[in-house]
Amino acid sequence: MPELPEAETIARGLREPLTGASVDRVAVIHADVLDLEAEDFAGRLRGSRFEAIGRRGKNLVLRLADSRRLVVNLGMSGRLLMRGPGAGGPPPTHPAVYFHLQGGLGSLVYHDVRRFGRLSLHSAKEYAAWSATLGPEPLGPEFTAVALERGLRSSATPLRSWLLDQRRVAGVGNIYANEAAFLARIDPRARTNSLDADAARRLHRAIRRVLSEAIDARGTTLRDYRTAQGWEGEYGAKLQVYGRAGEPCPRCAEPIVREVLSNRSVFFCPRCQPAP
Known part of the structure; x- marks a missing residue:
């Protein structure tokens, strides 16, 4: 999607x-x-x-x-x-x-x-x-680390599911939620109210970085997506964990794990993103 x-x-x-x-x-x-x-x-x-x-x-x-x-x-x-x-x-x-x-x-x-x-x-x-029913734009000025920490603490939802809720943050889907959690070294299954201020700051930086880099690469084409001119996105080659189950983690070489969370695939490194 x-x-x-x-x-x-x-x-x-x-x-x-x-x-x-x-x-x-x-x-x-x-x-x-x-x-x-x-x-x-x-x-x-x-x-x-x-x-x-x-x-x-x-x-x-x-x-x-x-x-x-x-x-x-x-x-x-x-x-x-x-x-x-x-x-x-x-x-x-x-x-x-x-x-x-x-x-x-x-x-x-x-x-x-x-x-x-x-x-x-x-x-x-x-x-x-x-x-008004949508959350803040993650690349906009309203999306601050402080606001993100406040939102995370207000819920006990698994992080990946929280990020997919468009009322929380507008525009993040399964690809970039998994990638941001990896970059921030946070288990995507972690309950959001278990994350401290430092984790929120890391996640804030990771979300903005991953989205910005994906835009620079014209997005991710896994199958159907094309730009308005019909080109494929180029970010797929830069994905660290999404769709890479069984492959070595680019940080530590531990195999990437895929699990199912709320009927959607979640990808993470069990060593770099330890369970809380």
Whole structure:
């Protein structure tokens, strides 16, 4: 599932070609990814101009000139791809929605193999209410080590599960939660209220570092994720523990362990991340 670095990479890739562009028409191939009926969705977006391209947590946020927001949650396999005019190469294999742009600027395509993603159209007020349900941005000024320590102490949830809760921190998913815990030398199964101030500071630094480095590498492609230009992310080669069960720890050579926690895989080094 695309996480913060993947969403940020896509947003950056869409800003130049999409900002200021207007929608000529919308072609809905699969309406089950929409929060409205297909005809209503297409009608509300026809003629709309994209004013700004951003992100909230794992979600793409396309702000329109009238202050409405088109929020795109990529689900498990969603992609937002720019197709320039007369684009060569093979067309998208699993398109769900085409946003054809005015002035011969090409199309924005929402592509989704599994169709677990969601495209939602919000008024400014609706968007503010939705955004308020999410936690702080981990690369933003509100996400401090002190605030993180306070949040950790308020819960007895296993750390990895706590990090996946978007109400706690917006945008961290399973890949980067595992990687941050490894970098911070914390057992991802540890109860959050067992972590002291020093652990919170290490985790804070680790989260910001891992996310920033993943953005610099255009995210992680394990299978479906692509940038807006169709490129794969390059951070997968830099993963230390995620998906590396049985391989030697890059620090101490102890085999990486995989366990299942809340129906999701968790990866860690039993020597570098000792159980509390």
